[in-house]
Amino acid sequence: MNRVLVLSRNLIPFGVTISLFGILILLMKSPFLTGNETLIAGITADLLLTVPLVYFLLIRKTEIPKTTVIPIMLIGLLIGSYFLTDEHQYYLRLFKTWVLPILEILALSFVIYKVRKAIKHYKSNKTKAFDFFTTLKNTCDDILPKGVVMPVVTEIAVFYYGFIYWKRRELKANEFSYHKDSGTIALLIAIIFIVAIETVVFHMLLSKWSDTAAWILTFLSIYSGIQILGFLKSMFKRPISIENDRLYLRYGMMTETVIDIIDINSIEISSKDIELNEETRKLSFLGEMESHNIIIRLKKKKRIDWTLWDQKKI
Numbered sequence: 001m002n003r004v005l006v007l008s009r010n011l012i013p014f015g016v017t018i019s020l021f022g023i024l025i026l027l028m029k030s031p032f033l034t035g036n037e038t039l040i041a042g043i044t045a046d047l048l049l050t051v052p053l054v055y056f057l058l059i060r061k062t063e064i065p066k067t068t069v070i071p072i073m074l075i076g077l078l079i080g081s082y083f084l085t086d087e088h089q090y091y092l093r094l095f096k097t098w099v100l101p102i103l104e105i106l107a108l109s110f111v112i113y114k115v116r117k118a119i120k121h122y123k124s125n126k127t128k129a130f131d132f133f134t135t136l137k138n139t140c141d142d143i144l145p146k147g148v149v150m151p152v153v154t155e156i157a158v159f160y161y162g163f164i165y166w167k168r169r170e171l172k173a174n175e176f177s178y179h180k181d182s183g184t185i186a187l188l189i190a191i192i193f194i195v196a197i198e199t200v201v202f203h204m205l206l207s208k209w210s211d212t213a214a215w216i217l218t219f220l221s222i223y224s225g226i227q228i229l230g231f232l233k234s235m236f237k238r239p240i241s242i243e244n245d246r247l248y249l250r251y252g253m254m255t256e257t258v259i260d261i262i263d264i265n266s267i268e269i270s271s272k273d274i275e276l277n278e279e280t281r282k283l284s285f286l287g288e289m290e291s292h293n294i295i296i297r298l299k300k301k302k303r304i305d306w307t308l309w310d311q312k313k314i
Contacts, residue, residue: 013058017072020051021079028083040084044091047076048099067143070107111156114139132165133157133238133253157253158230165237175239178251183290188232195225247296254285259298268295 024046033039052073056066077100080092115136136157140149171177179185199221206214234252241248247259271293274280279301284290 013055013062013064016058017051017055020046020054021076024051025079025083028080033088040088041091044080044084044095047080048073048092048095051076065143065145067107067110068145070103071145071148073103110143111139111152114143131238132160133234136160154253157234158227160230161233161237161253162226162230165233169237169239171239172241174243175241177236177239179235182235182284184252184284184286185232185235187286188228192225192228192232195221195228199225249283251283251285255283257283259296263299265297265299268297269293270295 024043027033027039027043033043052069055072056069059066059068077092077095081089084092133153137149137153140153144152199218202221203214203218206217231252231254234254238250238252238256240250242261245261247261247264248256249259250256271291274292274295276282282290282292284292
């Protein structure tokens with residue numbers, strides 16, 4: 001019953017917000033809008049300020065992150081851009097030019113502040129090793145809507161591992177690497193080279209037809225290469241570790257899971273073939289394409305984050 005009540009209370013802000021946006025859409029489609037600058041300014045202010053303010057007042061005592069006000073404001077901006085004619089978008093253009101960049105900077109600064117605060121907490125607490133990806137994910141869980149957490153975390157982490165984190169990662173006594181004999185490293189490096197070569201070739205071919213299409217493809221290819229580089233380097237920077245009676249299994253940014261030592265039934269050093277099914281999975285996202293050298297049997301099912309794979313039930 002309590003869960004139902006909490007769910008209903010959390011849905012109220014979204015229901016009210018949708019209703020207010022619906023009323024404003026009806027007003028924007030009405031004939032009274034033509035030539036009425038006061039009404040146009042009022043509707044624009046409602047889309048960008050009033051509705052987000054009402055939403056904030058409704059969620060201030062709930063578990064919904066306060067930062068979701070910004071997406072509501074952006075939704076209002078999109079609605080206004082779609083339903084208001086070009087001649088009625090003067091105030092929207094002012095918002096896009098002067099206010100939107102400031103909001104983006106503030107949002108990014110807030111995320112950076114929270115991450116730095118979490119880093120300081122880890123440094124002051126020696127019982128657990130610092131892991132940027134985990135810290136970033138926990139931080140974004142607290143300040144962002146659940147649906148956008150992983151996309152935001154992935155984008156930031158890819159840039160961090162790909163371009164910022166170049167310092168050699170020295171393993172501690174409780175940490176273990178897994179990338180040295182991994183076929184994933186060679187595969188990702190090969191993909192990066194293939195993407196680079198194909199980008200040049202396709203850019204030259206497409207530019208004969210359309211320079212715009214050629215540069216769009218080039219941008220997408222470069223972006224894909226950056227993503228792959230971030231995934232590759234994360235395998236060097238996120239070792240497997242044992243901390244506080246827990247086994248932290250990581251495979252770069254791609255997959256991870258945490259296992260209580262007490263839940264491990266047996267550990268076998270083996271590279272023999274195993275049959276993958278609903279109860280047996282590999283940590284590597286490549287599955288059967290990637291070899292293994294250790295088999296861990298658990299006393300109960302466990303899921304691997306992101307892919308939601310289940311381990312073998314013992």
